[in-house]
Amino acid sequence: MFDKLTLSVLPDEDEALRPALREIIAGAVAAIPLDRRARSWQGFDAAFSRLLGEAGYIGLSLPRKFGGAERSPFTRFVVVEELLSAGAPVAAHWMGDRQSGPLIAHYGTDEQRAFYLPRICRGEALFCIGMSEPGSGSDLANVRTRAARGDDGSWLLNGQKIWTTNAMHSDYMIALVRTSGTSADRQSGLSQLIVDLKSPGITIRPIVDLTGDAHFAEVFFEDVHLPPEALIGEEGQGWKQVTAELAFERSGPERIYSSVVLIDAWTRHLRAVGRLDTATLRLLGSLTAQLAVLREMSIAVTARLVAGESPIVEASLVKDLGTEFEQAVPQLIGDDLGAHPDEPTDNVLYRTLLYLTHVAPSFSLRGGTREVLRGIIARGLGLR
């Protein structure tokens, strides 16, 4: 079962990117305190994204003629791995690089590609993903936000999205909307629209999370007029397109590395206090070993993307296992540090630990919940 998921090796030409990339990252993160770096792909810095874009590290898989580098998903794996393990603030270009760019390249018209892709690659056009709604989280086919087509082919958009990461900083949203039928029709009648967030009739309200951050938002559409070319791909094919897009969203190393700066900071702490007892070594070794296996699993899924497949089930499998690990890390390291109350701990290490502890529940929610992913895996096993 899942026989195609096998150990794969990152190509040398991608490995070769690391030193130059590291230099750029080091310069950018040096001044960012550890607990900010723990924000990882929630950390927003538009200037840093433009810097990366200029250096050619965004939109790596996109066509050359639209500003990309026509490199493989392996290339993106290497770049993302370097960014995340350093805790670089990548949120500004994240959705465009990971999802919207590939989606537009695949389903868009040449005009759409020429208009959006070069700016995505430069880290200038920032995208957000409008899938979730108040009544439609796990049950995504239930979206009610509606776009009605006028006689001239333009769209009139009404409804609401929620939990939209970075909506307040973004230029565009790719929204999953109902273009025909009712929510009783489920998957049919859904389409994807590129919404210019500066259009009149749009209200964006940031939502503050339990750590005090405001990284996601509510977005309201009130009689928003969109041109005919807002449609991406085919009308009525939104479900199919979104499903393929989710393979990109779920397969990356971001699903295993959310807590990695904490592991590294804790390792430095162990060195500093000179702790070498067996329990400590076991915990460190266990986290390291799990990370090593997850990393190879993630590379194995990337290899399926390289082969041109849409590994939805495999990506779900790795994401579920990966987020279980990401969530265990702050719990286990918290227990370890709390079990040594007389050991001097850095204030910033403590803040990092507590930040990740508080935000960890989101790891298995964003991008599809654990229970939903397990349902997808079960279908892949032939049980549904």
Add this chain to the structure above:
Amino acid sequence: MMDMNELIEPFARLVEDICTPAAVRRIEEGGETGAMWSAFVDSGFLDALVPEDAGGAGLSALEAAPLISLLGRHCVPLPVGDTMVARALLAKAGREIPAGPIAIATGTGVTPFARTAAFLVTGSPEAPTAVAAAATQTGVHHDLDGYADVADSEGLRPTSAVVRALLIAGAAGRVLEMTVAYANDRVQFGKPIGRQQAVQQQLAILAEQVIAARIAAAIGVRSGFPARLLDAAIAKHGTSIAAARSAAIAHAMHGAIGISEEYDLQLLTRRLHGWRLADGSESYWAAVLGGARLASTADTSVEFIRAA
């Protein structure tokens, strides 16, 4: 590299033919092993890893790995994978290779297959020694393992651990298949239990564990035999965790039939538990890896893992 299917298919057919669950049970009950062993000798596969200039097939560890996993999948009751690796180590060291099944023994603990082995290989990968097998039974029902009590054989432990990791990966894969098939078959409350969401969620976790075990085992063989210490640590840690979790879920999903002796699941899960403990459990290897991590100069976990 040769065509892998050309290699695996005949081996898979052989194992399927001669290591049926009934044949495995007969040996576990103390039956004769000679005929099964002869079939492996005749197949030529025992020298798969022996260098060509020493008369073997000269396969790499990577190429031989699926063969060893197949042995786990079919609960082969003889140390066939151990023998393949031991023969290669002995040949490379210019030592004489004794005829008969060889188990790799790495300490004073339980050695898998000690009861069906004629020889134990001890020592180090560079200087292996084959000695006549002498092992104390564990007394565990139908156990083929035994206490071997050999000294100074820790050097063989990483390699042996990777053999166990491959066996676990093979057995766990079969456990997943059996459990999914059972869930599609077994009807309760008017529908197959596999249609129940709670069951589906457990089977999804089982699948995750099994794939993780396969990838972990592959890490173990990626740089060949003898296995590198850190690769072995990652491989045996991951497969040992998966062994215990997979066995637990599979039994839970099977209900009572799963723990009955006549049903085949127990052949697999008893081995998963034994191999988990052999040559270092997850905690043993975690401490090895943790020590290496702290001693390394790598700045980040990712850097360490990439260099491991």
